[in-house]
Amino acid sequence: MSWDWQVFLNDDGSGRTYLEWMFDAWLWTLAVAGCAWVVAVSVGAVVGTLRTLTQPRWVAGLAATWVEVFRNIPLLVQIFLWYFVVPKMFPAMQQVPSFVLVVLGLGFFTSARIAEQFRAGIQTLPRGQRYAGLALGLSTFQTYRYVLLPMALRIILPPLTSESMNLLKNSSVAFAVSIAELTMFAMQAQEETSRGVEIYLAVTALYAVSAFAINRMLAWVERRLQIPGVVVATQAGGH
Numbered sequence: 001m002s003w004d005w006q007v008f009l010n011d012d013g014s015g016r017t018y019l020e021w022m023f024d025a026w027l028w029t030l031a032v033a034g035c036a037w038v039v040a041v042s043v044g045a046v047v048g049t050l051r052t053l054t055q056p057r058w059v060a061g062l063a064a065t066w067v068e069v070f071r072n073i074p075l076l077v078q079i080f081l082w083y084f085v086v087p088k089m090f091p092a093m094q095q096v097p098s099f100v101l102v103v104l105g106l107g108f109f110t111s112a113r114i115a116e117q118f119r120a121g122i123q124t125l126p127r128g129q130r131y132a133g134l135a136l137g138l139s140t141f142q143t144y145r146y147v148l149l150p151m152a153l154r155i156i157l158p159p160l161t162s163e164s165m166n167l168l169k170n171s172s173v174a175f176a177v178s179i180a181e182l183t184m185f186a187m188q189a190q191e192e193t194s195r196g197v198e199i200y201l202a203v204t205a206l207y208a209v210s211a212f213a214i215n216r217m218l219a220w221v222e223r224r225l226q227i228p229g230v231v232v233a234t235q236a237g238g239h
Contacts, residue, residue, distance in 0.1 A: 003197075005198055008022065022206070025156040025181050026182055029171055029210070032179060034104055035148065036103045036107040036110065037167055039104065045114070045115075046051065047063045048063075048115035048118025048122070049144055050062070051063040051064055051067070064146060066111075066112065067115050069112075070108050070111065073109075075109050076175055076176060078108070079174075079176055082102070082104060083101050083102075085097060095106075102126055102173075106171060106173070106174075109170075110167050114163055118156060121152035121155040129147055129151070154222075157218060157222040157225070161215060165215060170208065
């Protein structure tokens with residue numbers, strides 16, 4: 001099999017090279033994934049926290065409903081619902097760009113998974129932590145903000161890292177609603193050049209580099225947030 005990497009230097013018919021088109025698509029992929037990550041973590045943290053409340057019960061029930069609805073419907077179906085159904089039901093949404101709709105669909109889908117991570121992280125903590133905060137005169141909100149959530153965040157960082165990498169990969173569904181991201185570039189460029197091997201290998205490399213960068217960045221955050229005493233104890237136990 002012969003390789004033809006010069007295909008990326010060819011004009012794509014619009015005055016740019018396939019290499020330039022690919023990097024533009026990469027930026028769109030990162031934009032979709034980055035914005036959806038902000039939505040997912042913000043909503044997931046709130047929903048996951050609400051699921052741990054004992055009073056009022058209806059709040060935890062609504063949070064649980066959110067998780068079950070968005071977790072049990074396939075992502076691609078949710079994207080189509082946001083793109084085709086929601087604008088029909090709410091005409092004002094017809095003016096919303098498809099980029100925003102994809103970000104909301106991907107963000108809400110991922111928020112259900114992140115919410116479960118936050119819920120598990122909070123419930124892993126000893127109950128005494130919550131009681132201690134309340135005994136010091138903190139409100140429930142203050143107890144979560146200053147006591148429970150900072151500790152839970154340290155616990156959930158490893159699974160949150162994996163979920164963030166999955167979100168990047170799931171951003172490929174944006175091609176279904178004509179967002180010019182990497183997967184759409186690969187499909188169209190392969191059809192135009194008939195050099196599928198080179199195109200898909202390059203796109204695969206960009207996905208891998210992006211996921212590795214997310215992994216290293218969140219690993220650095222995890223190290224920064226580690227409690228020094230815990231690290232020392234772990235190292236001492238290892239020796």
